[in-house]
Amino acid sequence: MSNTRIWITGSSGRLGSALRRLLDCVECRILVSDDDVPVGDSAAVNHFADVSHPDVIINCAGLTDVHLCESDPELAYKTNALGARNLAVAARRLDAKLIQISTDDVFEGLGTKPLHEFLEPHPTTIYGKSKYAGECLVRELTDKHVIVRSSWIYGAGTNDFVDQVLAAARNGQPICLPGDEISSPTSADALADFIQKLIYTREYGVYHASCTGSCSRAEFAREILRLAGYDDVSVESTIAGETLRPRFTLLDNMMMRMTELHQMPDWKDALSVYLAGRKEGKA
Template sequence: MIKVWIAGSNGQIGHALNEVLDPLEIEVLNTDKDELDITDTEEVLNFGIVNRPDVIINCTGVTDTQLCEEEPELAYRVNALGARNLSIVARKNGAKIVQLSTDDVFDGKSKKPYTEFDDTNPLTVYGSSKRAGENYVKEFTHKHFVIRSNWVYGKVGQNFVNQVLEAAEKGNALSVAADQFGSPTSAKDLARMILYLINTNEYGTYHVTCSGVCNRHEFAKEILRLSGKEIELKAVPTEQSDLSAVRPPYAVLDNFILRIIDMYDMPDWKASLEEYMNERTEK
């Protein structure tokens, strides 16, 4: 049995990991900000010394892009220094570490999907702080998996799927960006892939998204179709959109490494969304 520390266990990926892991194979150490402050170096080191995890999965983060712009010190403290502190523990324990990252490390100006070998060029505080977190993990540990994903949705927290469904419940019309492109990715499918990866020694940086590409408007349309709800849905530019913060316009990641080493296939985004919607209905 391996011991896995999930930092940020109350977030959508932390929650999904707890849903899909096998408690007979994995002893889980769940912490969130109420239990442990990952920006406090001593607190993190003490937790690591006492519990000695084999794997650390960093699901923490300040992901609100507007908040990051308004409070850059907070963004860097959590997204960068938090990752550094967990990396120090990983190195001391000889543990593997999984660092969750984002397409926001790129500028979104490409016309083709980004691979793991493309240069990063973040244009936001959020993207810059996440890249700093990636760099700390690479600097402090060699047994690392840096996983970039995008348009992630899950059962907890504010995400695009839940926002669209809330609007539909109220019967509100929605204007949604038709000029933002990405690959909607279920937190549960991301969690399954992470659990697969930690049992390997295939260290490095990975792009992990569900397969297929759509714009935000198409994504919203599919959410409504699967929910059986009908509201007025308008395709608009980002600046006129109700739900889409200003983000990199082209957020498409190519799961290049996964493909060339033929290691793991992510499902199609529509099939993944259908599974998620069915589970919501069954609740």
């Protein structure tokens, strides 16, 4: 275990930086990359893989801006699909395990029941389609893989939904968010705990990994404000309308339950831990 070489792509993002913090504390060798190794460039990926010989690759790199994905589909597919393909080819060649991070946006979001791993994805946005294409390429190209789908990830060091809500409250701006867009906010730290377990198990396949419980975007914002002491700031619930986010993408962590590998925390508990950490200056 102590000599395990772990390559984290997208290591400065929300999830990548949570993994760096977590894995820095255990005995393994962490290799990191961001735009310096563009995942869509197969020569760059193969060169890094050959020089660093990872045992495990955790692909956190992604074009996550849904608007940018719509306006530049080629960039979206190059990063989210070709990037996954290039890492899968390198992983197979080196006999490394590939942990591919994916999203609840692979689902259409028209239902009302939690979505488990055995349901067929139907992505509707370029972001969702490119991420699903990445999943399929990983499945086709390397056996030793785990695809981890999560939702509404927030974490330290990035300008995420939590930061945006707190900034709006500080600046006295009105906060209007969909009351009918439902999923589960997931702390990058909580997700990193699960991914750490995947590094050292022989579990493969697709895993849903979101914090438990569910809420709307508006409820998520209200809880952030309550925990941060902005009880007087109100959040207006709106109707999602034509957004680039599917309406209902609550993930059911069924594989986790069946394999008894891990249990994700409740989203409110994880958010409370995260915000308490920020107050203490940890985040």
